[in-house]
Amino acid sequence: MPEERRGLRAALEALRETTCDLTSLEVQTYTGNLEVLFDKDADVNLTSFETVLKKVKVSGTLKLAAMTKVNIDGDTFLLTSENDLPLHVQRAHDAAVQAGMETRAALLSLFANVIGIGV
Amino acid sequence: MIVNFAEGLDHCRQMLLRPPAGLHGPDEMLFNNLSALMQDFDLARSGGLFHPLPEEAPKEAQDASRLRTIRSRLTGLGYLRHDSRLTILDPFLIDAIKKFQQDAGLTTDGWVGRQTWHALQELVSFERQGDIGRWFTGNNPCPALERAIALRLHVLGLADTLACNEPAKLAAGLQHFQRVAAFLHLPGKMKIRPEVCPATIALLFNQNLLVEGLAAWQSPLPNDLDHPLFSFALCVAKVELWLAGYDVTPAGYEGNEFFRPTPQILLLRNDARLCTALAAYWQDHGKKEESPLLAQRFACEFPAFFRMISAAILAEKSLAATEKSAMISHMVAAQPEQLEAIWRTTLALGGQMWDGTGRVFGWLHNLTQQPGGKAVVIGRNIARLVYHQAMTAYDIARQALRDFPRQLNGVYQRQWQGSDPGHIMMQQDRDLDFKVYINSQGDLEKIAQFIDGVEQTSASFITTCRIIAAFLSTLRSVIRQGRTGWAGLILTLLQVSSRINALESHLTVPPDSAAESGD
Numbered sequence: 001m002p003e004e005r006r007g008l009r010a011a012l013e014a015l016r017e018t019t020c021d022l023t024s025l026e027v028q029t030y031t032g033n034l035e036v037l038f039d040k041d042a043d044v045n046l047t048s049f050e051t052v053l054k055k056v057k058v059s060g061t062l063k064l065a066a067m068t069k070v071n072i073d074g075d076t077f078l079l080t081s082e083n084d085l086p087l088h089v090q091r092a093h094d095a096a097v098q099a100g101m102e103t104r105a106a107l108l109s110l111f112a113n114v115i116g117i118g119v
Numbered sequence: 120m121i122v123n124f125a126e127g128l129d130h131c132r133q134m135l136l137r138p139p140a141g142l143h144g145p146d147e148m149l150f151n152n153l154s155a156l157m158q159d160f161d162l163a164r165s166g167g168l169f170h171p172l173p174e175e176a177p178k179e180a181q182d183a184s185r186l187r188t189i190r191s192r193l194t195g196l197g198y199l200r201h202d203s204r205l206t207i208l209d210p211f212l213i214d215a216i217k218k219f220q221q222d223a224g225l226t227t228d229g230w231v232g233r234q235t236w237h238a239l240q241e242l243v244s245f246e247r248q249g250d251i252g253r254w255f256t257g258n259n260p261c262p263a264l265e266r267a268i269a270l271r272l273h274v275l276g277l278a279d280t281l282a283c284n285e286p287a288k289l290a291a292g293l294q295h296f297q298r299v300a301a302f303l304h305l306p307g308k309m310k311i312r313p314e315v316c317p318a319t320i321a322l323l324f325n326q327n328l329l330v331e332g333l334a335a336w337q338s339p340l341p342n343d344l345d346h347p348l349f350s351f352a353l354c355v356a357k358v359e360l361w362l363a364g365y366d367v368t369p370a371g372y373e374g375n376e377f378f379r380p381t382p383q384i385l386l387l388r389n390d391a392r393l394c395t396a397l398a399a400y401w402q403d404h405g406k407k408e409e410s411p412l413l414a415q416r417f418a419c420e421f422p423a424f425f426r427m428i429s430a431a432i433l434a435e436k437s438l439a440a441t442e443k444s445a446m447i448s449h450m451v452a453a454q455p456e457q458l459e460a461i462w463r464t465t466l467a468l469g470g471q472m473w474d475g476t477g478r479v480f481g482w483l484h485n486l487t488q489q490p491g492g493k494a495v496v497i498g499r500n501i502a503r504l505v506y507h508q509a510m511t512a513y514d515i516a517r518q519a520l521r522d523f524p525r526q527l528n529g530v531y532q533r534q535w536q537g538s539d540p541g542h543i544m545m546q547q548d549r550d551l552d553f554k555v556y557i558n559s560q561g562d563l564e565k566i567a568q569f570i571d572g573v574e575q576t577s578a579s580f581i582t583t584c585r586i587i588a589a590f591l592s593t594l595r596s597v598i599r600q601g602r603t604g605w606a607g608l609i610l611t612l613l614q615v616s617s618r619i620n621a622l623e624s625h626l627t628v629p630p631d632s633a634a635e636s637g638d
Contacts, residue, residue, distance in 0.1 A: 007524035029555040099577035106584035113588040
């Protein structure tokens with residue numbers, strides 16, 4: 001699997017570049033009454049959140065609907081802008097929190113097994 | 120190919136126990152470990168230790184067991200005139216594969232990948248019945264199914280010849296089957312129609328139900344091969360003995376010339392191998408003295424025989440994957456020196472290797488439960504189970520290893536796949552922290568689909584990590600126990616198989632495999 005090994009090397013390098021601290025997780029969910037009016041000729045291969053926000057025309061307000069911070073000791077902070085978040089917003093936020101927590105746990109467990117301290 | 124158990128697994132051993140100096144961090148160690156593991160998994164395949172299905176058209180045939188099975192099954196279905204038993208992918212075999220693929224509605228590429236292999240399994244094997252309805256368009260069967268029906272009618276003694284292209288003979292065989300089903304009150308109080316329709320064919324291919332019907336039979340039969348139920352019972356017994364690993368081969372599976380098969384009635388008359396296998400089966404189930412007599416009095420004793428088979432089927436269903444894995448691991452761990460002999464045996468098994476392992480688990484379980492019964496027969500059945508257990512674990516671990524970089528990229532990408540500013544976007548900041556942007560004017564269905572995708576991608580990544588972690592931790596412990604070489608790899612796979620089997624359903628199929636034609 002020489003090709004796979006090259007792919008593995010690249011993926012792990014990307015991991016190294018973007019990872020400093022896996023001890024806490026932060027998820028922010030924004031909602032907005034926006035009109036997404038792209039210039040038809042514009043590049044739609046948008047690479048980042050910020051780029052998108054620069055390219056959309058905001059006719060309403062973009063607001064932080066929910067934020068969750070989970071520390072390694074299990075302390076969890078949840079901030080929501082409204083008492084009753086719309087169901088789809090809540091579900092999207094929860095899915096991102098879940099993905100963040102479980103993927104980092106899986107990765108840490110893999111590293112632990114590689115260096116010989118895993119169960 | 121002879122497997123040298125003294126070689127192999129060097130990379131992993133060195134990496135796991137003596138990591139090279141100068142490593143920069145855990146990611147470097149992870150790379151070295153996984154890289155070494157990938158190399159060893161490749162070596163295990165190229166050295167003939169395992170025979171996974173090829174992911175692309177093979178340049179040369181490597182797997183004698185699978186090729187023998189494919190050739191024999193295509194002969195049974197009439198795509199080859201006779202079974203040459205050659206273990207090479209010759210032009211005749213390639214043409215036969217193409218014709219089968221065409222008849223089964225698969226992509227016609229001439230090599231047996233995952234999809235073609237599963238199609239052959241479903242149509243020809245006795246234990247792997249899938250949804251028979253998928254081979255029908257309305258009430259019309261695909262040509263490959265018609266051939267499979269002809270083969271099944273012949274194997275079960277319901278048609279003397281494999282005349283798949285003669286509708287009259289197919290109809291006669293199905294009428295015969297209707298009479299047998301009525302004798303056995305199958306299925307329940309309904310009466311099947313003697314024609315090629317999904318309900319009738321599903322029953323014909325439901326080997327477990329046929330066994331149950333025979334096990335429930337109450338009165339003796341005349342010892343007369345002309346009696347429809349008697350010849351049917353003998354043929355089903357032959358199939359069951361073959362599945363259980365005894366030395367008999369069902370008609371249509373022995374590689375006779377397809378267009379000149381021996382009539383069933385002649386095969387059954389004075390079939391010494393069948394009689395010996397029946398006696399051996401009784402003997403293995405604690406009937407030592409009377410076993411030859413029981414075999415000869417099959418017309419009276421067959422319900423008891425099928426009750427034992429039925430018990431093995433039930434026993435297998437009641438065994439959890441962990442119990443099966445433990446059963447096999449303990450056996451091999453107690454006598455690891457048997458591994459080499461086991462591997463040599465698997466090379467010669469052909470079709471028996473790929474059908475009936477479920478029943479063998481039940482058979483083995485019931486034998487070990489018997490007070491004073493025969494001690495476990497270390498032989499080809501154990502070889503079948505060990506190879507299957509290890510091969511399944513090898514396949515899953517290999518897929519996880521191959522897929523890990525793609526999965527890692529999936530969760531570590533800056534912009535989550537499927538993000539669309541018109542509906543929802545998710546972006547990884549750093550350290551797996553996320554920002555989610557939901558457009559209030561977005562389509563709720565598209566947003567829900569995106570969330571499903573996030574859940575699926577992360578679940579798949581987690582599963583991949585868990586599989587690799589479980590494998591590495593087991594491998595480390597096996598190596599520390601002094602098990603090295605390929606034996607170490609096999610023991611690791613056996614020990615970890617139930618854990619990674621349970622995880623497998625959460626893995627997603629990589630896009631390139633899903634698109635693969637033969638696969």
